[in-house]
Amino acid sequence: MKTRPLGTTDLHVSEICLGTMTWGTQNTEAEAFAQMDYALGAGVTFWDTAEMYPTNPVKLETMGDSERMIGRYFAQRPTVRNSVVLASKITGPGRYKLREESNITPTTLAQALEASLERLNTDYLDLYQLHWPNRGNYHWSGHWHYAGVGSAIVQQKTERIEADLLAILETLDGFVKAGKIRHWGLSNDSSWGTMKYLQLAEKHGLAKPVSIQNEFNLTCRLFEPDLAEVSLREKVGLLAWSPLAGGFLSGKYYGGTRPAGSRAALAGYSGGQRHTPQAQAAVDAYTDLARVHGLEMSQMAIAFTLAMPFTTSSIIGATTMEQLKSNISAADLTLSAEVLAGIAAIHKQYPMPY
Numbered sequence: 001m002k003t004r005p006l007g008t009t010d011l012h013v014s015e016i017c018l019g020t021m022t023w024g025t026q027n028t029e030a031e032a033f034a035q036m037d038y039a040l041g042a043g044v045t046f047w048d049t050a051e052m053y054p055t056n057p058v059k060l061e062t063m064g065d066s067e068r069m070i071g072r073y074f075a076q077r078p079t080v081r082n083s084v085v086l087a088s089k090i091t092g093p094g095r096y097k098l099r100e101e102s103n104i105t106p107t108t109l110a111q112a113l114e115a116s117l118e119r120l121n122t123d124y125l126d127l128y129q130l131h132w133p134n135r136g137n138y139h140w141s142g143h144w145h146y147a148g149v150g151s152a153i154v155q156q157k158t159e160r161i162e163a164d165l166l167a168i169l170e171t172l173d174g175f176v177k178a179g180k181i182r183h184w185g186l187s188n189d190s191s192w193g194t195m196k197y198l199q200l201a202e203k204h205g206l207a208k209p210v211s212i213q214n215e216f217n218l219t220c221r222l223f224e225p226d227l228a229e230v231s232l233r234e235k236v237g238l239l240a241w242s243p244l245a246g247g248f249l250s251g252k253y254y255g256g257t258r259p260a261g262s263r264a265a266l267a268g269y270s271g272g273q274r275h276t277p278q279a280q281a282a283v284d285a286y287t288d289l290a291r292v293h294g295l296e297m298s299q300m301a302i303a304f305t306l307a308m309p310f311t312t313s314s315i316i317g318a319t320t321m322e323q324l325k326s327n328i329s330a331a332d333l334t335l336s337a338e339v340l341a342g343i344a345a346i347h348k349q350y351p352m353p354y
Helices: 028-039 065-076 106-120 158-178 191-204 225-235 277-292 297-306 321-332 337-349
Strands: 003-005 011-016 016-019 045-049 085-090 125-129 181-187 208-215 237-240 311-316
Touching: 003 028, 003 085, 003 311, 011 016, 016 028, 016 321, 028 065, 028 321, 045 158, 065 297, 085 106, 106 125, 106 158, 125 158, 158 181, 158 191, 181 225, 191 208, 191 225, 225 237, 277 297, 277 337, 297 311, 297 337, 311 321
Parallel strands: 016 045, 016 311, 045 085, 085 125, 125 181, 181 208, 208 237, 237 311
Antiparallel strands: 003 011
């Protein structure tokens, strides 16, 4: 397994990152342990979790269970922790209310980090991420109205937002100095948010963000072109979440099929915004392309994210060992010029399918 530098840090992370959001709902603890064992053996030493995991569905009573499983794994295998680059996230505002104050503030950061460290059975995190910004985000199909005329985002005062960001920066810098986190990163943020954090960190001599975890896959390429340039020039590498578009690019949904037990068939599934007629047509076209070239659809999709120069790591998730092994093997696949040309042609036909 190849590794890539994490921003400007001295850390190198595996090209494939082990996602954990199914552990506790779609996966049992025994299955999670088996996934961690296999991932380590395959050289996948970069693991990503969050205080709100598991998902599908997100429930207050299960929040934190994915972190707890990792913590129990470390307790049983105490020598493993220092071999893993471990990332987690504070949730931020939204419908997932973990604390009375849901915004990311110095107080909620301290509360969330301490709780995550306890659940994870560790005294430090290699990467701590802001799951989504206080001011809102354009993911989960929010781009159709984000920052448009009359939207909430343009009505927020820039001075107030900057004060908010500086308070967050100062708190995260304190965590770094205290040894509780090594580095920090963004998630579901924008070009403006990323650059503003970088500017404020430079101005005040504070720790800068080293990564940004946004959705990026064949059917969601909002990261291009603006954030891609920010990522490359400022060395804030992309950690691509949902490289399979919530499983939509796995090949199993071809022609509108919804297999029993799949994520799309689950009650309470929150990723249905991807399942539009245009997206189905795009997915079928990409699947046909993969078949023509004798490729597994899921591997082609993951390999595409890794082929981008701004990608640091692609975060995979799996509910079966068969899926996990296939997804990890995507790191060994180099897409030919012919395949990339086919992808470009389909992208022009379906540039924004959901």
